[in-house]
Amino acid sequence: xxxxxxxxxxxxxxxxxxxxxxxxxxxxxxxxxxxxxxxxxxxxxxxxxxxxxxxxxxxxxxxxxxxxxxxxxxxxxxxxxxxxxxxxxxxxxxxxxxxxxxxxxxxxxxxxxxxxxxxxxxxxxxxxxxxxxxxxxxxxxxxxxxxxxxxxxxxxxxxxxxxxxxxxxxxxxxxxxxxxxxxxxxxxxxxxxxxxxxxxxxxxxxxxxxxxxxxxxxxxxxxxxxxxxxxxxxxxxxxxxxxxxxxxxxxxxxxxxxxxxxxxxxxxxxxxxxxxxxxxxxxxxxxxxxxxxxxxxxxxxxxxxxxxxxxxxxxxxxxxxxxxxxxxxxxxxxxxxxxxxxxxxxxxxxxxxxxxxxxxxxxxxxxxxxxxxxxxxxxxxxxxxxxxxxxxxxxxxxxxxxxxxxxxxxxxxxxxxxxxxxxxxxxxxxxxxxxxxxxxxxxxxxxxxxxxxxxxxxxxxxxxxxxxxxxxxxxxxxxxxxxxxxxxxxxxxxxxxxx
Numbered sequence: 003x004x005x006x007x008x009x010x011x012x013x014x015x016x017x018x019x020x021x022x023x024x025x026x027x028x029x030x031x032x033x034x035x036x037x038x039x040x041x042x043x044x045x046x047x048x049x050x051x052x053x054x055x056x057x058x059x060x061x062x063x064x065x066x067x068x069x070x071x072x073x074x075x076x077x078x079x080x081x082x083x084x085x086x087x088x089x090x091x092x093x094x095x096x097x098x099x100x101x102x103x104x105x106x107x108x109x110x111x112x113x114x115x116x117x118x119x120x121x122x123x124x125x126x127x128x129x130x131x132x133x134x135x136x137x138x139x140x141x142x143x144x145x146x147x148x149x150x151x152x153x154x155x156x157x158x159x160x161x162x163x164x165x166x167x168x169x170x171x172x173x174x175x176x177x178x179x180x181x182x183x184x185x186x187x188x189x190x191x192x193x194x195x196x197x198x199x200x201x202x203x204x205x206x207x208x209x210x211x212x213x214x215x216x217x218x219x220x221x222x223x224x225x226x227x228x229x230x231x232x233x234x235x236x237x238x239x240x241x242x243x244x245x246x247x248x249x250x251x252x253x254x255x256x257x258x259x260x261x262x263x264x265x266x267x268x269x270x271x272x273x274x275x276x277x278x279x280x281x282x283x284x285x286x287x288x289x290x291x292x293x294x295x296x297x298x299x300x301x302x303x304x305x306x307x308x309x310x311x312x313x314x315x316x317x318x319x320x321x322x323x324x325x326x327x328x329x330x331x332x333x334x335x336x337x338x339x340x341x342x343x344x345x346x347x348x349x350x351x352x353x354x355x356x357x358x359x360x361x362x363x364x365x366x367x368x369x370x371x372x373x374x375x376x377x378x379x380x381x382x383x384x385x386x387x388x389x390x391x392x393x394x395x396x397x398x399x400x401x402x403x404x405x406x407x408x409x410x411x412x413x414x415x416x417x418x419x420x421x422x423x424x425x426x427x428x429x430x431x432x433x434x435x436x437x438x439x440x441x442x443x444x445x446x447x448x449x450x451x452x453x454x455x456x457x458x459x460x461x462x463x464x465x466x467x468x469x470x471x472x473x474x475x476x477x478x479x480x481x482x483x484x485x486x487x488x489x490x491x492x493x494x495x496x497x498x499x500x501x
Contacts, residue, residue, distance in 0.1 A: 005030040007086065012036055016047040020054045029059065032089050035066035048074055063094045154489040157479040158454070158462070161500035162442040163471040164411055169399055169437050175387055176430045182395040184402055190385045190431065194356065195337045200377040201326040207315035211370050212273025216306030218299060220248070220284055222256055223263045226294045230256040237288040238268060238297050246279055247271045256295065270306060277306035314374035316367055322376045327355060334382045345386040347419065347433065351426035352385035385431065396437045404441065411440035445470060447497040456490045
């Protein structure tokens with residue numbers, strides 16, 4: 003259906019708007035109200051615009067944010083929208099039927115009843131003063147009676163004697179149970195806790211470590227006819243693996259001529275007895291001198307010393323790992339209690355190592371150390387039994403054993419787990435607990451109200467204490483406070499049971 007969109011200007015009035023609608027010659031016209039300024043039309047003017055649109059068969063709708071215009075249009079059943087796209091998507095309502103009689107600007111006036119006006123001028127007959135006083139007093143008494151009947155109120159708080167209800171229950175729990183039951187079946191949940199800890203132990207392994215380096219002399223022999231300089235730190239070694247290396251301690255010059263020799267002191271690069279080698283074992287040079295010079299040790303190298311010391315073994319770390327995992331069990335329980343404060347029971351036997359994330363040894367096996375440290379990062383899994391699930395099972399059992407003559411005291415359940423009865427095996431846990439709560443006799447509050455209506459505080463207190471065993475005398479709160487008697491209407495009295 004074709005729609006004409008008319009943007010109204012600030013200077014438009016009822017006549018210009020009617021003209022624009024008439025020029026559109028479409029079945030639907032959407033009027034866009036200006037935002038920068040407001041066009042204020044009277045209610046009658048809006049009706050005239052709608053009537054003009056109705057006469058030419060055009061349906062109107064308005065796009066505006068002005069709350070006054072929106073309310074006026076909605077009262078007349080005209081659709082209003084916040085934007086043009088909204089107006090194009092949503093359906094339009096038809097305006098309500100407008101009674102043409104409201105367009106009549108003049109009403110038919112009825113002639114005045116001159117006879118009535120003449121009679122009204124006559125003086126009214128004066129009411130006697132006695133009657134006036136009676137009416138006045140009656141109205142005051144009626145007012146006071148209304149106040150007396152509807153305003154007073156009273157609250158009576160009574161604290162009945164409380165008795166104990168005891169029960170001893172056997173509980174069972176496993177991962178297949180979904181909800182608490184009256185027979186003691188309790189659902190269990192599995193939680194995971196990540197912990198990191200370390201433990202230190204004494205090393206039991208014995209190893210030898212170098213203390214002193216072997217030393218001695220080697221002889222260099224010239225194979226050329228020129229002088230050769232042998233720098234300090236020149237490396238010579240054995241030819242048999244594993245190679246044992248020595249270095250010269252000073253710089254020397256080898257005289258020219260074949261078969262010229264010179265002795266140079268050397269020290270082993272490795273500490274310990276590995277440097278104590280026999281004579282003739284050193285015969286290689288690790289430098290570019292090797293083609294012009296030979297080397298040999300005519301005497302054995304001596305002075306290398308090893309010492310014994312402690313070192314951790316695989317057995318040491320295995321024992322330390324077992325001790326650390328056991329030690330972390332207590333930390334697991336504490337961490338679960340902190341993370342899950344609603345957990346009532348954490349079976350210790352359900353705590354297992356699910357995954358060892360990392361294991362760090364300081365130092366590694368074979369390295370010297372009198373003491374060693376093991377660091378572990380472990381994920382533990384454990385069962386938890388929630389307090390709310392146990393509470394529900396106990397409440398169901400207590401309610402099943404409660405006489406119809408008694409009512410439970412709110413939030414009075416108390417129970418104690420038997421720690422020695424907790425048993426976890428085959429993915430099931432069993433335990434025992436003793437529970438108790440406070441109960442009171444069932445009280446008919448409406449019956450009490452009937453007996454104390456209109457009574458004084460002392461009379462009402464005596465009646466209640468004769469009917470019900472109480473811990474203490476009833477407490478009365480009466481409004482207004484100066485009243486010593488309870489109200490005469492039942493709905494004005496409220497009986498509150500303490501507990």
